[in-house]
Amino acid sequence: MERPEQPAGATEACFPNIGERGRQRRLRGGLVWLVTGMALTSWFIVHPMRALVFLPLWVVFFMAALGYFQAHEKT
Numbered sequence: 001m002e003r004p005e006q007p008a009g010a011t012e013a014c015f016p017n018i019g020e021r022g023r024q025r026r027l028r029g030g031l032v033w034l035v036t037g038m039a040l041t042s043w044f045i046v047h048p049m050r051a052l053v054f055l056p057l058w059v060v061f062f063m064a065a066l067g068y069f070q071a072h073e074k075t
Contacts, residue, residue: 016074023071030067037061 018026037060044053 018070018074023074026067027071028067030064030071033060033064033067037064 037057040060041054041057044057
């Protein structure tokens with residue numbers, strides 16, 4: 001089955017694929033990752049370590065951002 005052609009400039013409507021409960025779970029998960037990242041960062045600053053120790057923190061902050069943006073965009 002083929003899609004009907006749309007006029008130039010027409011966009012498809014964006015329908016959320018998660019409900020309110022899913023949004024809350026993603027937002028809560030993002031918040032947990034953010035707090036974890038902040039706690040680890042402050043611990044690493046207080047206890048002097050090599051700079052490479054900070055490198056894995058991008059994963060923690062990436063997960064925090066992912067949770068927030070998924071909840072915000074309802075995906």
